Amino acid sequence: MAKILGIDLGTTNSAMAVAETGEPRILENTEGVRTTPSVVAISKANERLAGLLAKRQAITNPKNTISSVKRLIGRKFTDAEVQRDKAWMPYEIQASASGGVEVKMGDKFYSPEEISSFILAKLKADAEAKLGEKIDEAVITVPAYFDDSQRQATKNAGEIAGLKVRRIINEPTAAALAYGLNKQKNEKIVVYDFGGGTFDISVLEVGDDTVEVRSTGGDTHLGGDDFDKRINEYLVAEYKKQEGIDISKDPLALQRLKEGVERAKHELSTVTETEVNLPYITSDASGPKHFLLKLTRAKLESLVQDYIDQSVKLTGQTVKEAGFALSDINEIILVGGQTRMPAIQEAVKKLFGKEPHKGINPDEVVALGAAVQAGILQGDVKDILLLDVTPLTLSIETMGSVATPMIPKNTTVPTSKSQTFSTAADNQTSVEIHVLQGERPMAVDNRTLARFVLDGIPPSPRGLPQVEVTFDIDANGILNVSAKDKATGKSQSVKIEASTSLSKEEIEKLKNEASAYAAEDMKKKDLADAKNQAETLIYTAEKAVKDAGDKLPAEMKAGITDKIETLKKAIQENLGTEALKSGIAELSAEIQKIGQSVYNKEDADQSGEHDKGDNKGESS
């Protein structure tokens, strides 16, 4: 089936993704990188380059290297934005015949659509190379504040590149799609997008299969690059103070500093202190000089605090413009690499009083969302093929009152899982199947869905019978549990109608309870596991003693029996997990001697001497 490419055509960087079996995934470009710089150039060798290659030769060719063309696409030359950007763009910009914008590259003038089409063409070619199939259609994202002219121009860029643009969707909407929030009912969502060069805030309202943009705001010239600049300036100044050298004059030193700063910035997202360590950064009359400065997270945050505060202010304003209170907002999504910074995540959390969604890579989330939309368009998804998941784990109760999972939560249905179980006691002729729903490890803490009994199991030693238990959930959420004795073929089953009937709040509550009780539950489970292990070992030990019969020396038998009693006592008197574990270890050690004794029947005398001698080594 022909795939539709989901494209995030960004100001500084672009990314692409496809939906496969419903799941979106990012496609790497031919250079093996997951994002592609939105840069186009005509090189000195008169070759047209796009992406990483174009960026690499930018310094040698600033007049013919076009970047950030998204700031110009679909606009009039007289727009304030265009005039502002014209002042700092190194390439030539002029008005086109129709009052639009044209940029000079090489010896020709191009429209911004054409420039963007070169980027899209590269993405198209790379995607085709990666997937081994032709790509003719795409979904492209644009900022929510783009007007008709800008949207149409973006669509044209796609057409020029040979892509049929099935849909132009808003970037914040794409982000919401990536997180699956489009499936909610009547929710208000804020998308906080802090990219490399721009800061965008969007307030969305989701309901009844539609996503509406209620307001947009931000600062088109505030981004992670500004953060980098601040930090660079600080470090250059600090170094000047320390060494009296201004490294900003040295392009290579500056380049190395830039990279060092980026690395430090990333590290400070996970640790609170790091070093910018650049040996041999420069030299002076006295010899080589090195750059070694500590940077703490606190210092980093203080350097950019005003930017963060500004973003918070703009966010508040935009929410107000939508006519909502901050407390009305149900979900917040973080987009853009800069949002990895803990200070930003904290600021957003503080503003809204809830945790923002950040699980998906913030550099990739928009492209992934575009692919989700592409997936919906390409799949002709029938309602009957929209599959659900089972929200809570389904288990059966096993020895020691433990809940053994059969179908874990969030498994897509319809599905079927089977496991083979056995009896806990000798001559047990029936098993009770206790069907549970919930996340807690102990059976008693979960919800009982059903109980039934399978009998007629031929009397056997414990652990011998094979009872196959199958959990089957059909597309309507109906759970069928069956138990079958493999020996007799006898089976019993039960049908449970509403295993997924809990409300969303109830499900969340149960999940939260599970994590709240996790530590406690862990202890209970450990105890139950230790008890089970102890009981099994006692059974094995007693059987081994019985089977060894006369071959077992009296002393050994006494030793083992003694350990068995100790362990039984630990169980009966509830002496706890530690007592059980040490009892198990000791009994294990004792009964291993039976094996030795039985196998070394001829050397019974020698092994007797070993025991007396109290050393554990072999005779040399």
Place this chain on the structure above:
Amino acid sequence: MDEIKQNNDSQNGQPHELTADEKLAACEKQRDEYLAGWQRAKADFINYKRDEARRFEDMIRFANEDLLEELVGVLDSFDLGLAALEKAGPVEKGVYMVRSKLDNVLKQRGLERLPVKAGDKFNPSFSEAIVEAESDQPAGTILEVIEAGYKLHDKVLRPARVKVSKEK
């Protein structure tokens, strides 16, 4: 007016009751659609598993990518140090041996230096221009390799960072 069949469920008020043949045809059509859909889903799954296996292989090959990239950064500093030492006088052989050892370890992992050198024509597939300078050399010639570039297996891990000559 259509015939109204004497039927219990004509209470629904359906204007036209399908004949058995029509019902059968509709049913067969639906069956074919479902079967095809099922087969496609199965095929998609098989293909996905195969692609996933390939991606897994790639992941293993490139698992060390981040680590190697960072090590290359350390190697750069080492080379700078070596260059500074050489300026002061002949350098002890042992230091070169350490360098060579490090080189070897990286080579075993598929890391190789890019064969970019001064005098070559600037090629953005392998190099990144970080500074320009006037020179007698024709424009677009690499004047100096400021930082070596490396490739991992067949992928450029880091382009060489170079100084390029510009027109006078």
